[in-house]
Each structure stands twice: as structure tokens, then as C-alpha cells.
Amino acid sequence: MIQPQRTVLDNDMAVLYQPMPANPFVAFHGCLWAGTASEDKRGAADMTARLLLGGTKSKKADKLAEETEKLGATLEFRNAEEAVHFGGRCPRKTAPKVFGIVVDCLSNPAFPPSETERTRGEVLDEIRIDMDETARRAAKELMESLYPNHLYGRDPRGEASDVKRIKRSDLVSHHKGHYGPQGMILTMSGDVDREFVEKQIAPALSKFDGDGGKPKLAVPSSSRRSVKVAAMPHKSQVDIALGLRAIPRNHRDYYSLSMVNLLFGQIGLYGRLGRNLRDTQGLAYYSFSALDPRLVAGHWAIVAGVNPENLQKAIDGMRMEIERLHKEPLTEQEITNGKDNQVGSLKVMLERNAEMAGEMFRMEYFGLGLDYLKRFPDIVRGLTPDQIHEAAEKYIRLEDCSLAVAGPVKKDRQISL
Amino acid sequence: MATVTKLDNGLKIILKHIPEATAVSVWVGYRIGSRNERPGMTGSTHWVEHMLFKGGGKLKKGDVDTLVSRLGGKYNAFTDTDFTAYFETVPADAIDTALFIEAERMRNAAFDEKEFQAERTVVISEREGAENMPEFLAEEELWSNAFHIHPYHWLPIGWKQDLQRLDRDTMYRHYLRYYAPNNAAMIVVGNFDRAGVMDKIRDKFGGFKPEQPPEPMTLVEPPQMGERRAVIRKPGSVDHIFAGWHIPEFAHEDTARLAVMSAVLAGWRGFNPFAYAGWRPRSNRLYKALVEAKLATDVICKADVKVDPGLLVAHATVKMGVPVEKVEEVLLKEMDRIKKNPPTKAELEVAKTQIHAWSGFENDGVTYQGMMTAFFEMAVGFEGYDRFMAAVDRVSAKDVQEVARKYVNEESRTVVHFLAQEVKP
Numbered sequence: 001m002i003q004p005q006r007t008v009l010d011n012d013m014a015v016l017y018q019p020m021p022a023n024p025f026v027a028f029h030g031c032l033w034a035g036t037a038s039e040d041k042r043g044a045a046d047m048t049a050r051l052l053l054g055g056t057k058s059k060k061a062d063k064l065a066e067e068t069e070k071l072g073a074t075l076e077f078r079n080a081e082e083a084v085h086f087g088g089r090c091p092r093k094t095a096p097k098v099f100g101i102v103v104d105c106l107s108n109p110a111f112p113p114s115e116t117e118r119t120r121g122e123v124l125d126e127i128r129i130d131m132d133e134t135a136r137r138a139a140k141e142l143m144e145s146l147y148p149n150h151l152y153g154r155d156p157r158g159e160a161s162d163v164k165r166i167k168r169s170d171l172v173s174h175h176k177g178h179y180g181p182q183g184m185i186l187t188m189s190g191d192v193d194r195e196f197v198e199k200q201i202a203p204a205l206s207k208f209d210g211d212g213g214k215p216k217l218a219v220p221s222s223s224r225r226s227v228k229v230a231a232m233p234h235k236s237q238v239d240i241a242l243g244l245r246a247i248p249r250n251h252r253d254y255y256s257l258s259m260v261n262l263l264f265g266q267i268g269l270y271g272r273l274g275r276n277l278r279d280t281q282g283l284a285y286y287s288f289s290a291l292d293p294r295l296v297a298g299h300w301a302i303v304a305g306v307n308p309e310n311l312q313k314a315i316d317g318m319r320m321e322i323e324r325l326h327k328e329p330l331t332e333q334e335i336t337n338g339k340d341n342q343v344g345s346l347k348v349m350l351e352r353n354a355e356m357a358g359e360m361f362r363m364e365y366f367g368l369g370l371d372y373l374k375r376f377p378d379i380v381r382g383l384t385p386d387q388i389h390e391a392a393e394k395y396i397r398l399e400d401c402s403l404a405v406a407g408p409v410k411k412d413r414q415i416s417l
Numbered sequence: 418m419a420t421v422t423k424l425d426n427g428l429k430i431i432l433k434h435i436p437e438a439t440a441v442s443v444w445v446g447y448r449i450g451s452r453n454e455r456p457g458m459t460g461s462t463h464w465v466e467h468m469l470f471k472g473g474g475k476l477k478k479g480d481v482d483t484l485v486s487r488l489g490g491k492y493n494a495f496t497d498t499d500f501t502a503y504f505e506t507v508p509a510d511a512i513d514t515a516l517f518i519e520a521e522r523m524r525n526a527a528f529d530e531k532e533f534q535a536e537r538t539v540v541i542s543e544r545e546g547a548e549n550m551p552e553f554l555a556e557e558e559l560w561s562n563a564f565h566i567h568p569y570h571w572l573p574i575g576w577k578q579d580l581q582r583l584d585r586d587t588m589y590r591h592y593l594r595y596y597a598p599n600n601a602a603m604i605v606v607g608n609f610d611r612a613g614v615m616d617k618i619r620d621k622f623g624g625f626k627p628e629q630p631p632e633p634m635t636l637v638e639p640p641q642m643g644e645r646r647a648v649i650r651k652p653g654s655v656d657h658i659f660a661g662w663h664i665p666e667f668a669h670e671d672t673a674r675l676a677v678m679s680a681v682l683a684g685w686r687g688f689n690p691f692a693y694a695g696w697r698p699r700s701n702r703l704y705k706a707l708v709e710a711k712l713a714t715d716v717i718c719k720a721d722v723k724v725d726p727g728l729l730v731a732h733a734t735v736k737m738g739v740p741v742e743k744v745e746e747v748l749l750k751e752m753d754r755i756k757k758n759p760p761t762k763a764e765l766e767v768a769k770t771q772i773h774a775w776s777g778f779e780n781d782g783v784t785y786q787g788m789m790t791a792f793f794e795m796a797v798g799f800e801g802y803d804r805f806m807a808a809v810d811r812v813s814a815k816d817v818q819e820v821a822r823k824y825v826n827e828e829s830r831t832v833v834h835f836l837a838q839e840v841k842p
Contacts, residue, residue, distance in 0.1 A: 022437040025777040053699070062709070065699035069684070069767050072774030074696040088696070089778050122714045125655055125737050132654035132840070134549050234652035234840060236548040268482030269470070275479070282535035285543035305546045307538070337487050344489025347439040347508040352782035354694065407549075 002350065002373050004187075004360050005194060009206050011181040016360045016370075017188040017197050020353055026095045027353035029361045030186035031083040032106070034178035036156040037215045043158025043166050044174040047119060049079035051171060052086075054115035056108040061115050064101065073098045077105070081156050082217065082295055089354070092191040099204040106179055106208055111171045123163050127155070134232060134239035134406045135305065141228045141404035142241040146299050150220035180212025181205075185364045189356035217296045220245075223402065227415055230406035238308050238407030242318055242417070243301030244400040249293035249366045255379055256391035257300070258291055263330050263338045264321065264396070265289025265302060272324070273302060277317045283310045287318075295366075300396065308408045315403070315417060322398045329389045342380045346373060419790070419799065422615060427599025427627045430618055431790060431799055433606040435783060440490075441607030442506040442787035443515035445523065446795045449595040450499040451573040452725060453631050458591075460575015461583055463496040464540050465592050469503065470494070471532045474525025476518065478532065484514050491784060492518075496573045499724040500795035506784045509608035513617065519603070520621035523596055533585040541581070544574050551653050552732070555835040559659045562645045563728055563831040567638040597628035604790045604799070607783035634725060638663070645831040653837030655714075656735035658745050660752075661728040663829045664720055667796045673808035674820040675720040675729060680768035681760045681817060682752065683718035683731070689779035689789055700767055706751045707733055712744050718752075724796055728831075729824060741834050752825050759818035772809050776802075 004018045039045040053075070055061040068075050073090035075098065090098045130136040140155065147153030157163065186205065188197065223245050247253055265273040270288040277287040287304035306314045330338075350356045350373075363372045403417050422430045451462050472478040485492045490507040503522060505515035547553040557572050564570040603622070605614065641663060665671055679685070684698020697715070698704065707713035713733040721727045731752065735744045760768065780786045793802045 020437075022435050022783075023777075023781050025774070025781075027781070062700065062705065065704075066763070066767065069698060069700040069771055070763075072770045074694070074778070076696055087694075089774075091774055091777065118709065118711050121711060121736055125714045125734075128654045128737065129734075232840070236545040237542065268479075268486040278539055279479070280535070282538040283542070285539050285546055305542060305549075307542060307545060310538075337483065340487040341489045344487070344508055344511075346489065348488070348490050348506055351438065351440045351506065351784065354781060 004363070004370055006370055007197065007202070009181070009202055011206055011208060013181040013184040013186060013205055013208065014364055015186045015188070015197060015202065015205065016364055017192045018356050018360060019193055020190045020356055023353045024191045025089055025091050025353065026188055026190045026192055027089045027357045028186060028188045029085070029087040029357040030184065031085045031361070031365065032179065032181070032184040033083050033212055033214045034174070035079055035083040036081050036154070037151055037217055038178045039174055041166065041170045041174070043162035044170045045084065046079040046157040047116070047123065047163070047166055048109070048171045048174045049077045049084045050119045050123070051111050051115060052077045052105040052109050054119060055110045055112050056104045057110050058108065059104070060112070064105070068098070068101055071098055075102065079156055081151050087357070092196070096200045096204055099201055103204055103208045107210065109175060111168050113168065116168055116171070120163060120166070123157055124160055127157060127160050127163070132232070134235050134237060135303065137230045137232070137406035138239040138241040138303070138404045141230055141406065142243050142301060142402060145226040145228065145402040145404065146223045146243060146245050147220045147297070148223060150218070152220060152294065152297060176211070178212050180210035181208045182213040184212070185361060187357045187360035187364065189360065190353040219296050225400065226402045227417060228404045229409055229411050229413060229415065230404070231409060231411040232406055233408050235407045237305050238311050238405055238409055240304045240306065240311070240314060241301055241404045242315070242401055243299050244397070244402065246291060246298045246300040246395050247293060248296055248298050251293070253391050253394070254293060256383055256387040257395055259335070259338050259383055259388050260325070260330065260392045260396060261289055261291040261300060262341065263334050264325060267338060267341055273318065273321050276321055277304060277314060281313065281317060283314045283317065287314070311405065311409060312415065315415065319398060319417065322396055322401070325392045325396055329392065332385060335385055335388060339380050339383070343377045346376065424598065424619065424623055426623065426625055428622050428625070429602040430615070431602060431604045431794065432614065433604070433786060433790065434609065434611055435607050438607040438783050439509060440506050440783050441509050441512050441515070441605065441609050442504055442783040443512065443519060444502055444504040444604040444787040444791040445519045445601055446500050446502040446604070446791040447596055447601050448795060449501055449600065449631060450497050451571060451575070452498050452568045452634065453595070454568055457579060458583060458587060459571045459579045460540065460573070461588055461591055462501060463573050463575060464536065464580070464583065465588055466494045466496045466501050467536050467540060468528055468533065468588065468592070469522050469526050471527060471529065471536070473527030474521040476521045476525070481518055484518060488514060498569055498573055502791045502795070504784065504787055512605070512609050512614070516617055516621050523598065523601065523622065524625050526592060528585060528589045528592065530585050533588070537580065541577065544577055544580065547574060551651070551657055551835045551837070554649055554651065555657050555659045555833045558647045558649055558833045559661050559730065559831055560728070562647050562833065563641070563661050563663065564638050567636050567725060569723070569725065569727065594628055595631060598622060598625045599627035600630055602791070602794045604787050604794065606787040606790065638726065641829045643828050647833045649833065649835045650838055651835070652840040653835065655737055656741045656837050657835040658733045658735060658741060658748060659833040660731045660748065661831045662824050662826065663726060664722065664729045664824050665726050666724060667722040671820050671823070672720070672722050673805055674812050674816045675722070675824070676772065677765070677768050677809060677812040678755065678817045678820055679718045679720050679729065680771055681764050682755065683716055685768065685771040685775055687775040687779040688792060689785055692775070692779040692781065692785060698771070702751055702755070703731070703748065706747050707744065710747070712736055712739050712747055741836065745832065755821045756818060756825065759814040765814055769809055773806070776806060
């Protein structure tokens, strides 16, 4: 049975690890509390995270890249709403040096003007590219509707106008104020063991110092139902995003709602929704639902990509399946299948180092406990049909849904939800 | 270590036992891809793949889904230019389910007319989703311009006009002919009962009769006589440049040299497209010349090696405001430079270290190992992976210089520009 080990370093960094002898390299995933939630100036967190690979006080960007790649390693830093994430892979023998580089990047970024300008251009282009991608555009519009005036509803990169205004001093200030090891998480999987972590990895990580810590996240106010159309006449397909506000990860109804989501639009070829939209009606190559629970709130959404002629038909299909959830609640057989799927998946979904590192990360991030994977089958088996039906009834309500579509449709097209 | 057995009907079985694994991954690869299609029926191989999830024999529609999902397993399929592959990864004690599904899939698919018609719009939807991406349009244009004779002229998804017209019977004949044991290889990776697994496989697959194998490839692309260029003008966000040069088939001795050359030029991201996980190599010539120089925001160079001669493909995402011609000039200059300035010792070391490290990353877990084994088996034989890794070690700076001189030439080059036009609301 998988039982991760956990140790907390003197600088308050939590390190979790799980040996996976069949996969002889090291995969890692970590975070620290310097994401968009911590920024004083919009866009500063994202640019800072990107520039961690832009050179340190002792190494220029090209030298950093060369050293990392010479060690056979991959390393990326990525900003998100709540925290800055980092991850990568490397052979065991080079891991101590790789974590030395990670700590150097986190501790000593130089924010050289040339790299800063290059990164600014890259972010601006990326925002522009995303605005031209139907799925991302629909998702962005939906998130703005679900979380008005809240961190979760904004682009963590900031808007283009924010990115243009950021100065190097903003980045220095964001780094100084928020890059520290307090509450930081690092998970490792693969060719790792206690001695390796304690003697070879911990010394490098313990050198990381600085001010930081978990920001206080405001609970978002309630959302208002909306229907939005982003007209993109030059595209072939329309992307639909339909969703509503749900619950944070640590909510008591999480497991019931997660089961509803699994059976509604995930299991197999996208659950009930996929059977309707893809299998029976042949409307969409992809059409699935996702539950995205975060620290202080969460949302549930359906997405699909369809031919513009089938737009209303697809939305009607989504509506029908949501209504059906209440008229024809999930059956005992569906629930049994869902429970079997969740319990069985422990043996299959954690077969890769990267998957294991990611799962341990979520365990620590949401405070689920080291015995979470051991308890998980009992949690799932213990769910009653009533709890699952109540979660569907309480949270998946058509009247709470917002809708966003992006693609070759006219802006004034009438869409009924 | 893998063990190999061949059944009397021609089905090749490759077993990789990993006792520490909690799961087992069963892959079946068929030597049938879009290269076996002909004009008018493009996309049919991929469509057949979709149909093989819709039941037949002892499987009712939806059974594949239900059987694997109940176990918490993973399943999927992929259609490539050269092969089609299916897999299930399930808990180690549930291998029977995976073998049962694959046996029914091999010979008993239903191809119900109603299901066939329902899938038409799904396949077209898949294509239309791809059409939303400039990179797909440009890549399609690149291959269709670089190959005039050979079926690499089209991508596995096929032309939309063909997808609108294809009929069920053509597809069913295609299935019966090519989904036969003598045209397939089964790969089993993970924790399984070593003593009993072959009996199970013989029991399920041993009774299938072989079919006539695919005709040998007779369509040979003639040498390109000069640069070919194409331009796509379409509303969009940023410009893209794709450039391709003809390279030999996977089995050719230059493959490892081309791999090292592409790693020196733009870093290595492995063969397994699912393993790269958003990582961007930065210690390479094209990144320095284009991204660091603020001319492009991303650049990739990959030897797309196939059963038949393929393409070395370079792709740059042009930075806003930079003329596409400028990016092309620098890209091509940098590609040419390697002929005069072979990789330094340090560059060669980074390239080889990356390729070796990636052999671990892209074999992470039983599913990826199954995929990599299937991929190599279909291309050059699964032992080809070890041969490739050994050949990489032998590549010298001079070898890289030589393959650059041999293949990176103007007369065999095809260039596609995607020129983003202003988006009109």
C-alpha cells in the first residue's frame, strides 16, 4: 500500500516522498505561497514566477538552462491564483544539484532587464493567443461570470494592460515580500528513499530562506447567472462552457459531489453527458464535466466543442442531462460502478512518478493527511445513495448555471439555456 | 527484459514483467495507418478506430467503457500515419478484462450502420476542433506540400470532404482486412502471472485466422526538386512558420544522428508526446537565436521519423510585431549554421544527456512503457529502442554536421507561413 513519508525541514518546508521502484528517476512537484493572491500589483506574481528561470545573481538565464539540461533535468515554474507551482524530473544522481538550482532560482532571481522585457512580450503574446482559442476564451468568460471581482475569476497573468505597466521594482518587491519557505510544499516520487531525502536533498532545500507564508484568501461573493457569446467568426467549431459555483475541496459534501461529477460527465467516455452528446447524438468529439474545488470556493463546469449548427442542440442536451439528474437520479448500479472506479483507480491512476507526486501534492495542499490514500476506499464505499442524490439536488441546479460560448456565432445570437 | 512469442496465426506477443507494478497495461498495435489509405478514403483508419469502441461480438455498445471504468482503469486508442494502437491499463489482477476486450475488438466489431452515421459528426467535430488551431492548419499544409505522391500527403484525421462521404461498407472491409492477428502485435507490461499469461492469450487470440497482410508500400515520394512554399492567411492572433526537410525512414542509420541534431538545435522532448508535460528546453541554438533574441516566443525542431521517409520539422511561433520574413531568415540561417559549425563538446553532451534522461521520463509507468514498446514495434521492431539509444551514444559532432549537410537543404525544403489576419468582430 502506498504510504508517503513526510518530513518538515527547519525552514518550515514540508517534504513528502514515495518510492516507486519500477520508475527509476525522480519526479517532483512543489509550491510556495507567492501566487496571484499574494500580489500587490496585478500581473507581478506571474512575471516573477516566469523570471525565476531568467537568471540568478550568480548565473545568467542561458547558464541556468545549460546546467539544468546537462543534469538531464526538466524544471518549470508556473504561477496560479493561490500559489506558485514548480515541477520537473531528473535522474536520482543529479537530484541534489537540481534542487540546488531550484533553491537558487527561488532565492536569488536577478530579473535582468533584457529577460524581463522578453518575458513581458511572451506573456502579452500568450494572452493574445488564448483570446483566439475558443476553449480558453469560453472558459475565461465563464470564470469571470462565476467569480465576479474575485481572484478566481481573473486571469492570473493579469490583463494585457497590467502586464505592460509592471516595472522591475514590482517584481523585486513581490519576490522580497512573498518568496519564503513558510508552508512550502515539495513532493517527490520514484527513485527516492528516506536516506536520500534527508542526506542528499534536504541540505539544499534547507538553505532556502525569505519571507513568505499563506495569504488570506477572501471567500468570493455569490455569482450572478449570465449568458455570454464571444463571436469568433473565423473559427470552425464553437466551444461551450456551462457552469456554476460549487464547493471548496475541504467541504463535507466534496466526496458526494465528486461522485455526482464522475457519473455525470467523467467516467468512461464522459459519463451520462458523453453518452448523450457524443455517443447518441454524435454532436461532439469532447463533452465532459469537471469539478474544480479550491481552497476557499470551487466550481463545476461542462465543456464541449461542437459545430455551430449544433450549438443549441448541444446546450439542450446539457440542460436535459442536468434536469435528468433530478428526475432520474443516479441509480444504484451507476453509483456502484462509480465507487468501483474510484477504489480501483488507486492501483492504476498512480502508476507514474508524475501522477504520484501530483497526488501527494494535493494531499498536503488540502491537508488530507498522510493516510488519505489508505482511507480513500472507505470514504468512497461509505457514501450513501442519499448523500449523492442530495449533493446533485443541492449543487447541480440549472437555475444557477452560467453559460459562455466562443466560436463562429454571431454576438447577438439568441441562445436559450 | 522482454520475452517474445509468436502465435501460429502470426500474432506477436511481447511481455515485459514488472513485479513491483500494481497495474498491467495491455496494448495491441495494428500495422495500419493513414499511410495505407488512398485518396477518397482519407481518415478511414482513424474512423475505424472510433468504431472499435462501439461493441460487437460479446461486447455490447458501451461495454468497453463500463468494464474498464469499473476497475478504475485507463483506456484509449491512437491512430498514426503508420499504425493504430489500443490499450487498457487495469489493476494487475484484472488482465482478463483487457485481453477479453482486445480479442473482441480484433475480429468481432459490429460496425452498426446507425452507429457509423452517428460517429461521422463526431469525427468531423474532432477535425473542426483541430481546424480552430493555426498550428494544425499549417502542419497539414506542410505535409501536403512536402508529399505529392506518398500518403503522408494527408494527416491521419483525413480531409473533411472524405469524412463527409465515406460509407460504412468500405470501412468495414478495411477493418476485416487489417485487424487480423498477423498484422498486429500485443504488448503486455506490468505485473501479471508469468506462468499463466500466455495460456490466456492463446485461449483468446489463438483461434483467429490470419488475413492477407497490407500491400507493400509502392508509393515512393520522388526527390523534391526545389523549395516549396505555401501561405495561409486567416484571422488569428500571431504568425507561425513551419519548415520541413525530407529525411529517411526510421530504420535508417541516420535516425539517431538526426535526433541528436534536432536536440542540439531545439532540445529533446522525447518520442512520447504525452510525456513532455509543458517543459521547454532553453539550452539550444534555436531558442537562443529566436526566443532569447525576442523574435519568436517558442520554437520546436523535431525529426518526425516514420516507417517511410518523413520530415525534419521546425516550427516557430512568431513574436507579435516581428516580420515573419525576419524570423524565417534567422531560423533557416541557424539550421544552416550547423553545417559549418558542428556542435561543441558541451552541446553534444547536453543533447545526449537529455535523450538518455528522457528514456526514463517517457517510460514512466506501465502505460507509457506499453506505448513506447508499441510505438517502436510498429516502426522498427521494439528492440529498436535499445538500438536507438546505443546509436545516440555513438553520434559524433561530425556525424551531426554530415546529416545536416545531407538533409537540411533548400531543394528539399518546404516552408509554410500562417499569417494571422486581423480578427474582424
